[in-house]
Amino acid sequence: MQKRTITIKDIAEKAGMSCSLVSFVLNGKSVQYKVNPDTTKKVLAAAKALNYKPNLAAQSLRSGKTKTIGVILSDISNPFFAEIARSIEDIASKRGYTVVFGSSDENPDKLKNLISSLSARGIDGFIIVPSENSEKTIKSLAKEKAPIVLLDRKINSLKLSSVVLNNFEASKKATELLIKRGFKDIELFSYNLKISNILERDSGYETQMKASKLDKYIKINKISYDKLSTEFEDVVLGALKSKKGKKAFLFATNSICLNALKILHKHGYKVPQDVSILSFDYSDIFDFYSEGLAYLEQPISGFGEAAANLLFDNLNGGSPSIKTISLDATLHIKNI
Amino acid sequence: MQKRTITIKDIAEKAGMSCSLVSFVLNGKSVQYKVNPDTTKKVLAAAKALNYKPNLAAQSLRSGKTKTIGVILSDISNPFFAEIARSIEDIASKRGYTVVFGSSDENPDKLKNLISSLSARGIDGFIIVPSENSEKTIKSLAKEKAPIVLLDRKINSLKLSSVVLNNFEASKKATELLIKRGFKDIELFSYNLKISNILERDSGYETQMKASKLDKYIKINKISYDKLSTEFEDVVLGALKSKKGKKAFLFATNSICLNALKILHKHGYKVPQDVSILSFDYSDIFDFYSEGLAYLEQPISGFGEAAANLLFDNLNGGSPSIKTISLDATLHIKNI
DNA sequence: AGTTGCAATTAAATCGTTTTAGTCGAATAT
DNA sequence: ATATTCGACTAAAACGATTTAATTGCAACT
DSSP states (O other): OOOOOOOHHHHHHHHTSOHHHHHHHHTTOTTTTTOOHHHHHHHHHHHHHHTOOOOHHHHHHHHSOOSEEEEEESOTTSHHHHHHHHHHHHHHHHTTOEEEEEEOTTOHHHHHHHHHHHHHTTOSEEEEOOOTTOHHHHHHHHHHSSOEEEESSOOTTSOOEEEEEOHHHHHHHHHHHHHHTTOOEEEEEEEOOOOHHHHHHHHHHHHHHHHTTOGGGOEEEEEOGGGTTTTHHHHHHHHHHHSOSOEEEEESSHHHHHHHHHHHHHTTOOTTTTOEEEEESOOGGGGGOOSSEEEEEOOHHHHHHHHHHHHHIIIIIOOOOOOEEEEOOEEEEEOO | OOOOOOOHHHHHHHHTSOHHHHHHHHTTOTTTTTOOHHHHHHHHHHHHHHTOOOOHHHHHHHHSOOSEEEEEESOTTSHHHHHHHHHHHHHHHHTTOEEEEEEOTTOHHHHHHHHHHHHHTTOSEEEEOOOTTOHHHHHHHHHHSSOEEEESSOOTTSOOEEEEEOHHHHHHHHHHHHHHTTOOEEEEEEEOOOOHHHHHHHHHHHHHHHHTTOGGGOEEEEEOGGGTTTTHHHHHHHHHHHSOSSEEEEESSHHHHHHHHHHHHHTTOOTTTTOEEEEESOOGGGGGOOSSEEEEEOOHHHHHHHHHHHHHIIIIIOOOOOOEEEEOOEEEEEOO
């Protein structure tokens, strides 16, 4: 069925000239190589007539570039990362690049495998959401290979561009709101992952609690990433029973909050009667609560766009400028 | 910073032999080409010592294969497609393939652009969620290029493998349940897209309504895909006010249902007092309803897996067997 | 007239791998 | 002793595009 693919040679024959000329024209270097305007026209006409599509493998082999960027996320089926993926895809396609995605599941070994398989494909640049303990892997990638932009989390010891939320400020601001509203018993639910965004969220909470002399109420519940659906229920129920009185839960991520809300509902606890909620990220569920809830919306597409633009600047400009872009969260309050 | 990349030639030099031998060994053709076992060992040792990674561009150029598959979805930021994307990615990576994704937004022009840009990259095979009016585009791709598997929707006029839900049966079964529970006034909310899954869901509903002599209650609300957040509210409110008595809404997709539930909540309507709900797909929201709700869960990862396996079978086996795989939905009932 | 200069074109090398067609010596067969 | 086979290996072409160095005419200058 496949009618042999059209090469530059076919064009050359049809137009009655050498391959070189065709290549010059097709790369927009007619002027530079002083190609006769008539010749240029002939080439373009022939290329269109034959419906020529350059062979990317050949171009890559020659140039060492693949016009492809690699994006490694935690999990592309997580809505947060799916939206990021989408915004990166949009920008890349406008620039004529394609994107390959990989999911690390917060697992450093998977991350390492992904990086090595992508880097073997001669990817031009990377956008990476670094998992725990991925410092060495990323460092060695940075040493030998293409530009890298870190996303959602930074690694201070590495001199790399990154795009992150202003996590510390957001978390502090959220805690402050709760305190202003009269809450003292504020518990944070967070992952036990050693990644910058989580650590900063923890620290923002802690800092504000201390600043407001609520040291003795500080309680950070660290949840293991892959045990959210199993062992989390006891943690939440325990926290609900711990003390009497006005109570608030601060959730470091969407997924933790969602699971907690399900547990609350399952056991008949009510928001805001039993507890008030403040969560990072937006979730559709939030639209069904009209009081006792607030959330910190992240500029998700902004992350993808900023990271993609940063990467392309490094890729094309060549100027390896290291930047950290820090975006702000928006606090939405529903009668809290 | 880049220490020149290692080629097969470097290995050949280090091991003191020709490139050919190295290639034979590295491709596991030692036996076929009767390479001396000692030589084989030497090659492998040298390759490992130099940390050799084959240049994919060169391999592609030579073989015409890219070890890459293209996946075109409606919108990768939609959780349904994100989960499919994830399951395809997992299978592909196990087989040593990478995946490039594109989102068509149900727009035939975007789909066409995506296909042409992916096909120019010499993609080995495609998994496509066909949008409306994409028949011609896909047909011409099928004629000139690699294997295609259609996903989520089929196009009867094209002889292509596809993986879909048994939409007609699912929709009929759902309608039947509602009727058994005593509902007569059952309205369907569906997209006005001419794609097989939607049309079959419409038809399953209609068929069952007729079979149960409820012809005069048949009402299909067709919503325009990109106006879900704007013009949909009036449709829902209108339907709620139309008749008195026991009422049920059947939603053809997750996104329609989610939007409707938000509207219900916003205007103070209650489930099941004002209306009962039956939706395709699962949504986290559903966990917050304990009565008057049922949903048809689709085997989402199953879609991705089946499609990927089908594609790889065609890709490697070479046998261009055309199969339609039809998966069943699971009906979950919450006190309806 | 002979050199120079320039516009326009082309041949050929190159990127890294795979594969075909051979080479070469040693072992076996006649 | 010569022909045949076979094991082990190699040279070189091919994939398609880009780019450097070289080659044409032809006009312009001294």
